[in-house]
Amino acid sequence: xxxxxxxxxxxxxxxxxxxxxxxxxxxxxxxxxxxxxxxxxxxxxxxxxxxxxxxxxxxxxxxxxxxxxxxxxxxxxxxxxxxxxxxxxxxxxxxxxxxxxxxxxxxxxxxxxxxxxxxxxxxxxxxxxxxxxxxxxxxxxxxxxxxxxxxxxxxxxxx
Amino acid sequence: xxxxxxxxxxxxxxxxxxxxxxxxxxxxxxxxxxxxxxxxxxxxxxxxxxxxxxxxxxxxxxxxxxxxxxxxxxxxxxxxxxxxxxxxxxxxxxxxxxxxxxxxxxxxxxxxxxxxxxxxxxxxxxxxxxxxxxxxxxxxxxxxxxxxxxxxxxxxxxx
Amino acid sequence: xxxxxxxxxxxxxxxxxxxxxxxxxxxxxxxxxxxxxxxxxxxxxxxxxxxxxxxxxxxxxxxxxxxxxxxxxxxxxxxxxxxxxxxxxxxxxxxxxxxxxxxxxxxxxxxxxxxxxxxxxxxxxxxxxxxxxxxxxxxxxxxxxxxxxxxxxxxxxxx
Numbered sequence: 001x002x003x004x005x006x007x008x009x010x011x012x013x014x015x016x017x018x019x020x021x022x023x024x025x026x027x028x029x030x031x032x033x034x035x036x037x038x039x040x041x042x043x044x045x046x047x048x049x050x051x052x053x054x055x056x057x058x059x060x061x062x063x064x065x066x067x068x069x070x071x072x073x074x075x076x077x078x079x080x081x082x083x084x085x086x087x088x089x090x091x092x093x094x095x096x097x098x099x100x101x102x103x104x105x106x107x108x109x110x111x112x113x114x115x116x117x118x119x120x121x122x123x124x125x126x127x128x129x130x131x132x133x134x135x136x137x138x139x140x141x142x143x144x145x146x147x148x149x150x151x152x153x154x155x156x157x158x159x
Numbered sequence: 160x161x162x163x164x165x166x167x168x169x170x171x172x173x174x175x176x177x178x179x180x181x182x183x184x185x186x187x188x189x190x191x192x193x194x195x196x197x198x199x200x201x202x203x204x205x206x207x208x209x210x211x212x213x214x215x216x217x218x219x220x221x222x223x224x225x226x227x228x229x230x231x232x233x234x235x236x237x238x239x240x241x242x243x244x245x246x247x248x249x250x251x252x253x254x255x256x257x258x259x260x261x262x263x264x265x266x267x268x269x270x271x272x273x274x275x276x277x278x279x280x281x282x283x284x285x286x287x288x289x290x291x292x293x294x295x296x297x298x299x300x301x302x303x304x305x306x307x308x309x310x311x312x313x314x315x316x317x318x
Numbered sequence: 319x320x321x322x323x324x325x326x327x328x329x330x331x332x333x334x335x336x337x338x339x340x341x342x343x344x345x346x347x348x349x350x351x352x353x354x355x356x357x358x359x360x361x362x363x364x365x366x367x368x369x370x371x372x373x374x375x376x377x378x379x380x381x382x383x384x385x386x387x388x389x390x391x392x393x394x395x396x397x398x399x400x401x402x403x404x405x406x407x408x409x410x411x412x413x414x415x416x417x418x419x420x421x422x423x424x425x426x427x428x429x430x431x432x433x434x435x436x437x438x439x440x441x442x443x444x445x446x447x448x449x450x451x452x453x454x455x456x457x458x459x460x461x462x463x464x465x466x467x468x469x470x471x472x473x474x475x476x477x
Contacts, residue, residue: 026270026271026273026274026277026292027274027277027278027281028256028273028277028289028290028291028292029289029290029291030291031291032252032253032254032255032289032290032291034252034254034313037254039254039255039291040291041291041292041293042292042293042294042295093350093352094350095350095352095355095357096350096357097346098293098468100293100295102296103457103458105457105458106458107458108458108459108460108461108462109460110458110459110460111344111460111461112344114344114346115344115345118344118345118346119345122345130346130347130350131346131347131350132346132347132348132349132350132357132358132359132468133344133346133359133360134359134360134416134418134466134468135360135460135466136360136418136456136458136459136460136466137420137456137457137458137459137460138295138296138297138298138456138457139262139264139296139297139298139456139457140262140264140265140266140267140269140295140296141267141269141295141296142267142268142269142270142294142295142296143267143270144267148293148294148295150257150291150293154352185429185432185433185436185451186433186436186437186440187415187432187436187448187449187450187451188448188449188450189450190450191411191412191413191414191448191449191450193411193413193472196413198413198414198450199450200450200451200452201451201452201453201454257452259452259454261455297454297455297456297457298421298423298455298456298457299421299423299424299425299426299428299454299455300426300428300454300455301426301427301428301429301453301454301455302426302429303426307452307453307454309416309450309452
């Protein structure tokens with residue numbers, strides 16, 4: 001099964017589709033490709049026009065819902081990269097993932113939230129998904145989102 | 160008009176000059192060039208010796224002033240890169256910008272603050288300014304600054 | 319004296335050994351090497367199974383202890399890179415260091431905390447340690463750690 005097929009499976013599991021236009025606010029790009037590297041802007045758990053998980057993890061947002069937010073953010077990133085390079089099977093490495101978790105003051109399970117993004121990446125991409133990761137707990141995120149994740153992917157440059 | 164001339168125009172618009180020495184505290188470099196890539200350390204809205212915008216966006220700092228802080232931070236970064244590579248017209252791409260906004264607990268307009276940095280980059284550099292971006296809301300920043308921004312630029316390596 | 323010997327000296331100075339297994343939680347890699355670049359995941363001040371400095375800088379953690387936390391995080395990163403590339407003397411540059419300091423609301427000395435990491439890097443690696451740096455103050459970090467630091471190193475690719 002291809003990475004693109006596994007991506008579609010995860011859409012079904014999550015119950016969200018990432019096939020439509022992916023909205024970006026502001027004068028920047030969702031993705032910039034530079035040779036073999038694809039930089040992805042910080043992704044919040046937005047589906048269509050709606051940010052589907054908002055609030056602070058450990059306060060109004062229980063950890064399982066924060067983990068869902070991390071998965072949706074990761075799916076958005078994968079959808080963006082897949083379009084930019086003509087399919088997720090082009091990805092050969094994921095050097096960096098940075099996970100910002102909007103956190104209640106005493107919430108310290110940012111790694112556990114980020115694990116759901118790491119696991120999804122591994123499920124869709126297989127062994128090439130192995131990545132370095134930084135997870136931090138922040139006070140706020142754009143639109144009150146619970147999670148924001150950015151990535152650097154590496155892709156096969158051959159046509 | 161060259162990017163360096165547009166930079167000077169923006170100095171006039173903002174009413175600040177970035178021609179003097181650009182102070183860096185500590186045992187690190189404001190800029191590290193590696194081949195075609197120029198990494199820029201996190202820039203706060205400091206002009207000369209003074210951090211000109213301090214405080215939390217959405218609390219003591221209204222959004223328009225936070226947006227000014229983002230512009231000053233970006234001008235500092237551009238001044239540093241211009242000196243490192245002998246002119247802003249050498250810049251060919253901006254793969255990454257990360258914007259940290261010191262935020263009041265309920266302030267969620269980090270993207271709108273970052274937009275002013277993105278817009279300034281576009282005004283000075285033109286189409287090569289298109290970048291990926293991550294904006295987050297943090298509890299504090301060095302010296303109480305309202306904004307801190309770091310960058311990766313790509314430059315033309317030909318002499 | 320080699321960088322690896324200076325690393326051992328710093329282990330003695332700090333009173334901690336980084337020679338054992340370096341624990342990573344979750345489905346990600348502590349280090350990903352891509353050609354000449356070595357990305358290191360966010361490091362907290364963990365020695366063995368224990369996070370030795372937890373709490374907010376400027377509140378329950380005085381600045382000197384936050385500075386110790388930054389040193390331990392940096393030693394972990396160096397230990398990881400040393401193993402990945404067969405010795406710290408392979409390092410030729412440090413393009414990027416990002417320092418997240420868990421901070422009390424009024425604590426603004428994130429740069430002073432990060433300085434201890436920069437100084438240690440310089441002590442162990444010498445002139446190639448010169449790096450760009452971003453320091454921010456965040457609300458929380460995984461396991462309540464006081465500091466988290468990630469890095470991009472560049473290494474000599476020759477065998």
